[in-house]
Amino acid sequence: MSRPATIIGLKAACVVGFDGTQHVLWRDGEVVFEGSHILFVGRGYAGPVEQWIDYGNALISPGFIDLDALGDLDSTVLTLDNGDERDMGRMWSEEYLARGPRESFSPEEEVFKYRYAFTQLIRNGITTAMPITSMYYREWAETYDEFAAVTQVAGELGLRTYLGPCYMSGMSYWRADGTLGHHFDEAKGLAGLAAAELFFQDFDGTYGGLVRGALLPDRIQTCTPALLQKTAALSRELAAPVRLHCCQGLGEVAMVEQLRGCSPLAWLEKLNLLTPRSLLPHGIYTSGADDLQRLVNGGASLVHCPVVFARDGEALNSFGRYRALGINFALGTDTWPADLLENMRQGLNIARLLEGGNSLTSTLDLYNAATLGGAKALGRDDLGRLAPGAKADISIFNLRGLHLGPLFDPLKNLVLAGRGDDCIASYIDGRCVMQDGQVQGIHYPALQRQAQRQFEKLMRSHAERAAGQPDWKTLFKPAIAFADDYSATAPLSGIDPLL
Known part of the structure; x- marks a missing residue:
């Protein structure tokens, strides 16, 4: 027999709920879900919760x-x-x-x-x-x-x-x-x-x-x-x-x-x-x-x-x-x-x-x-909504960033000045796939190094498709011209990213 799903509650300064017709904003709101589905969105949930997670000054949004x-x-x-x-x-x-x-x-x-x-x-x-x-x-x-x-x-x-x-x-x-x-x-x-x-x-x-x-x-x-x-x-x-x-x-x-x-x-x-x-x-x-x-x-x-x-x-x-x-x-x-x-x-x-x-x-x-x-x-x-019965696909955006400025409306602040990496946590189908900005099971520096190696390989492949198969290094122009010919021999990555 499978174990009963854990009931988890999330709290934050702002929660985007859904009233059956449109999104609505809850201040000091709560989202409670069991397994892959949402049980409650609002404030003052009275049922049992096995774990509460308080994200503080943040916006809980549908993913x-x-x-x-x-x-x-x-x-x-x-x-x-x-x-x-x-x-x-x-x-x-x-x-x-x-x-x-x-x-x-x-x-x-x-x-x-x-x-x-x-x-x-x-x-x-x-x-x-x-x-x-x-x-x-x-x-x-x-x-x-x-x-x-x-x-x-x-x-x-x-x-x-x-x-x-x-x-x-x-x-x-x-x-x-x-x-x-x-x-x-x-x-x-x-x-x-x-x-x-x-x-x-x-x-x-x-x-x-x-x-x-x-x-x-x-x-x-x-x-x-x-x-x-x-x-x-x-x-x-x-x-x-x-x-x-x-x-x-x-x-x-x-x-x-x-x-x-x-x-x-x-x-x-x-x-x-x-x-x-x-x-x-x-x-x-x-x-x-x-x-x-x-x-x-x-x-x-x-x-x-x-x-x-x-x-x-x-x-x-x-x-x-x-x-x-x-x-x-x-x-x-x-x-x-x-x-x-x-x-x-x-x-x-x-x-x-x-x-x-x-x-x-x-x-x-x-x-x-x-x-x-x-x-x-x-x-x-x-x-696309946080409401009872909907999938527990939830993204939490930090509202503490200095770049967001003084807060008036969390959504307006995020759209005017926010970034995707203001997202600090994410739940998909009730599973926490990212916490504190860290995607579960991923080592960011190793991922970025491999991506850089493959991207350089991708750039080299352009020469094969171009008419006359020119030297691939002549196909891409930096925004600022190189001061010397260092670029002709140095790897494009130059500095290992995220070390």
Whole structure:
């Protein structure tokens, strides 16, 4: 017989509860949970509690939901102020495709990058994640065996995840004349979908329900009609969520219009892929009101990732206007750092700049997207909220930091000045996965050293994909030029991090 679950009570200066309709703030609040479920949220719990933990001047919040969570060593940071991607080997060149793509990492290194990324997610108060990685560095796409190992990592760390191997039937590449080409291999795409179906059947619901399956085709422009039609049918059969990146670039929109004769969202509507099970990062480039109405009619959710697009001068126009139409928003990080507070802050500022004022988008709107909106996108009414019967997915944010300034409203202070690493403790499914900022079972210095070694290997791999295979050290430019040629021979890490 299993032992009865321990009843644990948490106390803090502020608690974000849920009244059945919306978040509400409790001062000097309490959260009590037994096993994986919450029993009580409020003040003055009178029942038995085997352990009380008082976090003092802190905010107890529902854990954040990241539905485009970086599961990688971030490669987009390499493009920052670094010129054209055609020249720096992030995307494939025609000659690289002709030689035959290859893996940048070993199987063990592929799995490690998830351990590194999942640790970062937990460290930043994220309790539910649907990860995303780059396919540019792969021989083709992700594999069943790889994700069987990733599932084990998620289970060990205790992160709630929606997993499945990414699959695709095509890849864009740069031709020698500087134009963009598109290579398709239908057989590989369909084999990837079959692997994703097998993974779903084998792993959905494992680790006590922490691991759930999902269908994760790569991007709309890398998928053929047959692959997406079969994805839609399989999603209906399995009741599985589908995440598909779309409307995220002008080149993508032009390609879909050329090949399919309509806008990306109109094409997805024809394929029956605009449903309440559809999660769509990023929704930036749409074809006017008709496209937005398609989202509303189908019930699909947009996954908003403001930080990664703002770096390149792009933005959703606008969060408030989309939301006013009835479009559901979730949030995603999609890049380093894995900080949803930063995405809330930049998302709020960007929305108000584009909206010309502060009336359409509020601080709470962004917080809701990271909690209730993410839960709705997943079809879960037991996530993204602290209420009796909900899952005990809880993040605690320290409010003592000098950088937060004098406290008026804990949420406003955190969104205006907070950081993900203000999260000091996290519980997922009732299990304490982080305490005092330390993710259980992880040695941070060793983790960072391994990540640094792999990142340098990733940088070297850019030379293989770039036209002419230049010296990899010429592909990346520091913000401040080196004073001498020391950089040509010294390791990029220079100083061992976190020693």
